[in-house]
Amino acid sequence: MENVTTLRETRNSGIHINWHRLLPWVIPVVLIILWQVAVTAGWLDSQLIPSPLSVLEDGVTLWQTGELEKNVSISLFRATVGFAIGGSLGFVLGLMNGLSKVARGLTDTTIQMFRNIPHLSLIPLVIILLGIGESAKISLVCVGVLFPIYINTYSGIRGIDPELMEMGRAYGLNRRQLFSKIVFPGALPTILVGVRYALGVMWTTLIVAETISSNSGIGYMASNAQEFMDMDTVLLCIVIYALLGKLSDIIAKTLESLCLEWQEKGGANQ
Amino acid sequence: MKRKLTITAFLLALTAWLAVAVYGYFQTDVATTSLTKVVVGYQKADPVDISRQRGELVKKMKAKGYKVVFKEFQDGAALMTALKSGSIDYARLGDTPPVVNQAAGMDLVYVGAGASKENGTGVLVKKGGNINSLADLKGKRIAYAKGKVDAWVTWDPYTATAQVNQNAKLLITAKGLAKNRDFVVATRKYAKENTTVTKLFLQYLGEDMTWANSHKSEVSTMLSKTLHLSKKITNLTVKRRSFAFSAVTSAIVKEQQTIADVFYQEGIIKKQINVGKALLQ
Numbered sequence: 001m002e003n004v005t006t007l008r009e010t011r012n013s014g015i016h017i018n019w020h021r022l023l024p025w026v027i028p029v030v031l032i033i034l035w036q037v038a039v040t041a042g043w044l045d046s047q048l049i050p051s052p053l054s055v056l057e058d059g060v061t062l063w064q065t066g067e068l069e070k071n072v073s074i075s076l077f078r079a080t081v082g083f084a085i086g087g088s089l090g091f092v093l094g095l096m097n098g099l100s101k102v103a104r105g106l107t108d109t110t111i112q113m114f115r116n117i118p119h120l121s122l123i124p125l126v127i128i129l130l131g132i133g134e135s136a137k138i139s140l141v142c143v144g145v146l147f148p149i150y151i152n153t154y155s156g157i158r159g160i161d162p163e164l165m166e167m168g169r170a171y172g173l174n175r176r177q178l179f180s181k182i183v184f185p186g187a188l189p190t191i192l193v194g195v196r197y198a199l200g201v202m203w204t205t206l207i208v209a210e211t212i213s214s215n216s217g218i219g220y221m222a223s224n225a226q227e228f229m230d231m232d233t234v235l236l237c238i239v240i241y242a243l244l245g246k247l248s249d250i251i252a253k254t255l256e257s258l259c260l261e262w263q264e265k266g267g268a269n270q
Numbered sequence: 271m272k273r274k275l276t277i278t279a280f281l282l283a284l285t286a287w288l289a290v291a292v293y294g295y296f297q298t299d300v301a302t303t304s305l306t307k308v309v310v311g312y313q314k315a316d317p318v319d320i321s322r323q324r325g326e327l328v329k330k331m332k333a334k335g336y337k338v339v340f341k342e343f344q345d346g347a348a349l350m351t352a353l354k355s356g357s358i359d360y361a362r363l364g365d366t367p368p369v370v371n372q373a374a375g376m377d378l379v380y381v382g383a384g385a386s387k388e389n390g391t392g393v394l395v396k397k398g399g400n401i402n403s404l405a406d407l408k409g410k411r412i413a414y415a416k417g418k419v420d421a422w423v424t425w426d427p428y429t430a431t432a433q434v435n436q437n438a439k440l441l442i443t444a445k446g447l448a449k450n451r452d453f454v455v456a457t458r459k460y461a462k463e464n465t466t467v468t469k470l471f472l473q474y475l476g477e478d479m480t481w482a483n484s485h486k487s488e489v490s491t492m493l494s495k496t497l498h499l500s501k502k503i504t505n506l507t508v509k510r511r512s513f514a515f516s517a518v519t520s521a522i523v524k525e526q527q528t529i530a531d532v533f534y535q536e537g538i539i540k541k542q543i544n545v546g547k548a549l550l551q
Contacts, residue, residue, distance in 0.1 A: 073297055074298055076287065077293075077294030080287065080291040127351045127352055127355060131352075131355065132352050133357075216298065224314070229435075233498065251280070254276060254283075255280070257276070258276060258277060
């Protein structure tokens, strides 16, 4: 919420208001205003659904006690490490299975079986195998992000136009050149969609992971608050997740626009 | 030009992200030490938590060459899984998980028992409603969440929260029905090999409980901070209970045996058990 207002302010202080840039924030801002009005007017029981202002106050208090920064940074640490490990694994597996028939035959079925296991059901197993420390939480995030990246890398590579490959061969490109000039650039848009999706999954898996004997993290903060009907903190955590989700998305989008500039410049897809 | 700006912004954001993540890493408790590690699993606001926050137990154990690490759990089931897998050495549980797990074949031993909490456990009903005795409950829905059901069976601090915040009154307490004690359990293997640790841990935990009895307002402040509950609620909780921790007596074994027998009759556990066997002898 803080971000919303600051964004508006900086943009309003510019020479002219760029309506297109404000447009995405209209619904969130309206929703928050409606929420505040509904609580102030007494349509919602403020015991059950506290107002945005009291949620903000709760955030400030938790910030002052140091709890908020501690939990957010710990969650970010777990998410990042989990994403890095799981993402690389997914990418390598996707690459392997996209390029090699043997690897595909060997591992694809197994991966597809693992993919649909609900993360929640893995928790007892994870506790037994990895204990209750950081590695348990990080490995759950790994499992979460592995599959979207795997599937998108795999299908990105499989989806390369065979005619393009043939043209490459006709030009006398060797295997390595084929990969770096045609396969990888062609698969990149799909891979980046996978990255974007995985960044979302990363946060959702983390909430689940942070309920395993945790005494830190946003997921812990939320489930703990819920246990004691501390609705301010519950809603604060939801807002934090929303903001972190948006932040991840902005990063993924920027990455996309940087990597795929050739498309806009009238490259292969035009 | 614009591309350069985007790249710079992107890298800056990425660096900030990583910096916060690294900071987060140092916030986690991955401390290493040369002392013998003793890992204790607890649940929020239980006797072990009070001891943890007071800090005396850790100091005293350190003086004896043990590093006590506390791990918080959300429920007894997760604690039990962790205990079985050896992730924790001692677990602070309520009265039913040890019974259920002993029946499931786990080789656990009761290491210590807390004081009775019968005054904070009971049946709650809505204040001003038409339920005034247990007999009135016949045919009503039990459990409780804002007017959806008629009665709720729970324990402190939930009982006190409902009394203070949710316009509930305590219809009847567990007095004479169930003691609802806290227990510390360990696997038989660990308990056998670490009798000294158990002895010290229990002694210091007991000392902290004696302290808690004579410092109830400090304990109330402590609980109010950990649970994010108002002092009014925690005062009520603390006022109606006493703190203690000691070895398991034969009377306590009998109480647990009663729970086990009732559970067996009701089909909650599938095997008849002898609670006396879950002691280190």
